[in-house]
Amino acid sequence: MSTFSRRHIGPNEQEKAAMLNKIGAASIAELIDKTIPSHIRLNGELAVDNALTEQEYLQHIARLAAKNKVFKSFIGLGYNETITPSVILRNVLENPGWYTAYTPYQAEISQGRLEALLNFQTMILDLTGLELANASLLDEATAASEAMIMFFNSRSRDEVKNGVNKFFIADDVFPQTKDVVVGRAKNLGIELVEGDLATFEGDHTFFGALVQYPNKNGEIRDIKGFTNRVKANGIRVAVAADILSLVLLEAPGKFGADVVCGTSQRFGVPMGYGGPHAAFFATKDEYKRNIPGRIIGVSKDADGNTALRMALQTREQHIKRDKATSNICTAQALLAVMASMYAVYHGPQGLRAIAQHAHNLAAKTANGLKGMGITVSETPFFDTIWVKGTDAVTVKAVAEKYEMNFNIVSGSDVTISFGETHTDEDVTAILAVFAEVTGKNAGMAAPEPVSPLTAELLRADAILTHPTFNSYHSESLMMRYMKRLENKDLSLVHSMIPLGSCTMKLNAASELIPITNPQFANLHPFAPANQVEGMLEMIHQLEKDLCACTGFAGVSLQPNSGAQGEYAGLMVMKAYHESRGDFNRTKIIIPSSAHGTNPASAVMAGFEVVVTGCDENGNIDIEELRAKAVELKDVLGGIMVTYPSTHGVYEEGIKEITSIIHENGGQVYMDGANMNAQVGLTNPGNIGADVCHLNLHKTFAIPHGGGGPGVGPIGVAVHLVPFLPTNAVVTTGGEKAIHGVSAAPFGSALILLISYGYIKMLGAQGLRNATETAILNANYIAASLKEHYPILYTGKNGTVAHELILDCREIKKTADVEVADIAKRLIDFGFHAPTVSFPVAGTLMIEPTESEDKGEMDRFITAMIKIREEIREIENGHADKANNLLKNAPHTADCMINLDWNYPYTPQEAAYPVAYLKEFKYWVPVRRVDNALGDRNLICSCPSVESYAIAE
Numbered sequence: 001m002s003t004f005s006r007r008h009i010g011p012n013e014q015e016k017a018a019m020l021n022k023i024g025a026a027s028i029a030e031l032i033d034k035t036i037p038s039h040i041r042l043n044g045e046l047a048v049d050n051a052l053t054e055q056e057y058l059q060h061i062a063r064l065a066a067k068n069k070v071f072k073s074f075i076g077l078g079y080n081e082t083i084t085p086s087v088i089l090r091n092v093l094e095n096p097g098w099y100t101a102y103t104p105y106q107a108e109i110s111q112g113r114l115e116a117l118l119n120f121q122t123m124i125l126d127l128t129g130l131e132l133a134n135a136s137l138l139d140e141a142t143a144a145s146e147a148m149i150m151f152f153n154s155r156s157r158d159e160v161k162n163g164v165n166k167f168f169i170a171d172d173v174f175p176q177t178k179d180v181v182v183g184r185a186k187n188l189g190i191e192l193v194e195g196d197l198a199t200f201e202g203d204h205t206f207f208g209a210l211v212q213y214p215n216k217n218g219e220i221r222d223i224k225g226f227t228n229r230v231k232a233n234g235i236r237v238a239v240a241a242d243i244l245s246l247v248l249l250e251a252p253g254k255f256g257a258d259v260v261c262g263t264s265q266r267f268g269v270p271m272g273y274g275g276p277h278a279a280f281f282a283t284k285d286e287y288k289r290n291i292p293g294r295i296i297g298v299s300k301d302a303d304g305n306t307a308l309r310m311a312l313q314t315r316e317q318h319i320k321r322d323k324a325t326s327n328i329c330t331a332q333a334l335l336a337v338m339a340s341m342y343a344v345y346h347g348p349q350g351l352r353a354i355a356q357h358a359h360n361l362a363a364k365t366a367n368g369l370k371g372m373g374i375t376v377s378e379t380p381f382f383d384t385i386w387v388k389g390t391d392a393v394t395v396k397a398v399a400e401k402y403e404m405n406f407n408i409v410s411g412s413d414v415t416i417s418f419g420e421t422h423t424d425e426d427v428t429a430i431l432a433v434f435a436e437v438t439g440k441n442a443g444m445a446a447p448e449p450v451s452p453l454t455a456e457l458l459r460a461d462a463i464l465t466h467p468t469f470n471s472y473h474s475e476s477l478m479m480r481y482m483k484r485l486e487n488k489d490l491s492l493v494h495s496m497i498p499l500g501s502c503t504m505k506l507n508a509a510s511e512l513i514p515i516t517n518p519q520f521a522n523l524h525p526f527a528p529a530n531q532v533e534g535m536l537e538m539i540h541q542l543e544k545d546l547c548a549c550t551g552f553a554g555v556s557l558q559p560n561s562g563a564q565g566e567y568a569g570l571m572v573m574k575a576y577h578e579s580r581g582d583f584n585r586t587k588i589i590i591p592s593s594a595h596g597t598n599p600a601s602a603v604m605a606g607f608e609v610v611v612t613g614c615d616e617n618g619n620i621d622i623e624e625l626r627a628k629a630v631e632l633k634d635v636l637g638g639i640m641v642t643y644p645s646t647h648g649v650y651e652e653g654i655k656e657i658t659s660i661i662h663e664n665g666g667q668v669y670m671d672g673a674n675m676n677a678q679v680g681l682t683n684p685g686n687i688g689a690d691v692c693h694l695n696l697h698k699t700f701a702i703p704h705g706g707g708g709p710g711v712g713p714i715g716v717a718v719h720l721v722p723f724l725p726t727n728a729v730v731t732t733g734g735e736k737a738i739h740g741v742s743a744a745p746f747g748s749a750l751i752l753l754i755s756y757g758y759i760k761m762l763g764a765q766g767l768r769n770a771t772e773t774a775i776l777n778a779n780y781i782a783a784s785l786k787e788h789y790p791i792l793y794t795g796k797n798g799t800v801a802h803e804l805i806l807d808c809r810e811i812k813k814t815a816d817v818e819v820a821d822i823a824k825r826l827i828d829f830g831f832h833a834p835t836v837s838f839p840v841a842g843t844l845m846i847e848p849t850e851s852e853d854k855g856e857m858d859r860f861i862t863a864m865i866k867i868r869e870e871i872r873e874i875e876n877g878h879a880d881k882a883n884n885l886l887k888n889a890p891h892t893a894d895c896m897i898n899l900d901w902n903y904p905y906t907p908q909e910a911a912y913p914v915a916y917l918k919e920f921k922y923w924v925p926v927r928r929v930d931n932a933l934g935d936r937n938l939i940c941s942c943p944s945v946e947s948y949a950i951a952e
Helices: 003-008 013-023 028-035 054-066 086-093 111-128 140-153 157-161 175-186 223-231 317-323 333-371 392-401 424-438 475-488 509-516 533-550 562-579 597-604 622-631 654-663 718-723 749-785 809-815 819-828 854-875 893-897 907-911 931-936
Strands: 072-074 166-170 191-195 206-213 236-241 259-263 279-283 295-300 306-311 384-388 404-408 414-417 554-556 587-591 608-612 636-642 667-672 691-694 714-716 804-807 843-846
Touching: 003 054, 003 749, 013 028, 013 749, 013 854, 028 749, 054 509, 054 533, 054 749, 086 333, 086 475, 086 509, 111 279, 111 295, 111 306, 111 333, 111 475, 140 166, 140 175, 140 206, 140 236, 140 259, 140 279, 166 175, 175 191, 175 206, 206 223, 223 236, 295 931, 306 931, 333 384, 333 414, 333 424, 333 475, 392 404, 392 414, 392 424, 404 424, 509 749, 533 554, 533 691, 533 714, 533 749, 554 718, 562 597, 562 636, 562 667, 562 691, 562 714, 562 718, 587 597, 587 622, 597 608, 597 636, 608 622, 622 636, 622 654, 636 654, 654 667, 714 718, 749 804, 749 854, 809 854, 819 843, 819 854, 893 907
Parallel strands: 072 404, 166 191, 166 206, 206 236, 236 259, 587 608, 587 636, 636 667, 667 691
Antiparallel strands: 259 279, 295 306, 384 414, 404 414, 554 714, 691 714, 804 843
């Protein structure tokens, strides 16, 4: 075993032996033989490099970084150089207390990141001038496509009846945004019309429009006039806006925009060769039932204290499935936290200074170029100037000689975008480039800025007036504010997070160190290929390694979430069918047990969902599947299947399932949520899948970051390789590539370094050992808890895969205890809850991962057994059914110290039910949060102390 494997894998050899004894297996090999069907097992080790030590890996990655050339970037197109304040870099991005936290489904243990995300929403509402904002989306391009889809789904009955299906997209929208929107529209029956916003009038056959503000050439067009004109025809308007420009420019919401979206990257988040970055999305209150993504709202806890939570959760895909309005499951929470902290740290005055600085540099450069007789667009601009009629090829060559990158629009046109990091010296250098190209005198070293911004373009209102944005401008204050929020939350720094299906494993420090290396972090995604050789070498090696892990011929790293991977994989399948003339293959079979994003993604890709059932053991009912496949054989697009199953079992009939689909003309899509139970032991290609998405934020160690970032690449069989997605600016994918599914050519490229390091330091044997240990750990917990809670599903030999389901439905009958009550009581024991009521209502799904040692699992087992004893006290009548430890959980320090103690149990029983809590106690900051109250009174921005009130 490699040295890194010993660091990553929790149990040592003695612990493994004890766990195997509890399970009743003589060895891990015997356990694996009993668990995984022999006919899908791999014969040898994975074809990946031998494991590197941590020191060897860090030296290797430093050599790759040195191959990159980090030129000053003036390319723009939605990606700008920025400065991550050191206090945020160190205390958020590099802090496991922030980056290892899970999505805030359990509000009580997420109050810190919920506050940071509420700050993000408040910031976005202030800057956009709208009424409702979510807690981030994936990137600007996909946010724009979500706006189009939201408008499409919001059509009136008359509009639907009359076939209103046209969507206008301005011809000066960012090319990568346009490409993603075109791809999304293709299979939804939306007709895209591209044109000049100055001349577009529209009519009642259009349901929406998308414009860029400022546009791809930096121009500030008459968005206000356009909006007034088209809204007269009932057309909904989405504005893709530059967030820093909104600090100075009039908010689009003030002149009638229905949606304002964009990226918050330039608020302190490195370019990272394309991501991850938090998109923002704001809209009118009337769309609150249709807005994609997550909304953070304000409610109260059981003691009447202010408490935050995720609002309107009934819109989640697990509830609506194929009727969901979006397949968005995750977001970019960690990056939204960084962007919001950037605004908190700088405050409104600091942000205005940064915005004015970028604008002044652009104005100085424009003035200097005009003084040289060079043509610059006369349209008002913010931070980007459009140079016309020049020798763009020569300009590019000379600029690169001086280590600067411009955006080459055409053979005669160039745009130059400025940001926070640029200086007057850069203006002088740019003028010198054009002087060298034209042979003209560069004139003034630093010309005076002549701003083209008129009073009607500038905003007159104050921004970010809430005290949060006006209180923490010294580093001491900022550091303490962030630490105060961090301390409210529970993350992997406290205890295991035993969520089934979500794989909360160790995110090793050595894997994460490279992401803050400027030679990776400061790369623009559209930089020339010869400047990013180290990054591309890493990317292509990761693609090769993922092919080895999946048994596939090709990989696309572009999808920047698991749901995006689902969508991309389905679109590739659809393109394959259509390339063969099979345009009628539009039915997709999905098991009833599937993850909720599966049917949502299928609908987004233009498929019609056909549900197939499961048997009493949770396995796909093969005979029912066969009958449906035969019935649909002329229209069958494929099946979406999860393996091991969503129920945590290796289904014996998986190869029969894939064969049935292939025999009837379909393709097999495998949801890779459970790849942590496959790597090194079996793989999707070996099982018979044609495409599989991978959650790199699960199996391959990218941190969840409190609800994002994630990466969801797809692996495909050889016949699907030609259809892998491309990018509108940097060519990727196959010769028959589908449209881009994300804005950047390689999605959230910066954090690919984490998975690259995970594979390089584990090596083939370490990857296999990790999978084996994940299975061992799950079976150990199952063996330890089966006398207290029934294990709902097991394989034919009585084992589980890498996760297990505790059946708590009988407890509901005998003690009136819900699984949510167990989840809240676990907080008092210092643990995050397992997955609640998925995939079966009234159950808990547990996944310990390979990173957890026996001692940590024993603490969790102790907690679960103690909770079962507390439930038994209710069952035998010794505890009240309504007023008990579980119904009142969680318990805060405040409720013990400052409130009258009117409970029929002691504070010690509430707070210290087991001995290990004496060593470490996590104090939850709020009591149980009232979600229903908050949904009835939706508040999604920071409330002021004076105005905050929720009607009962």
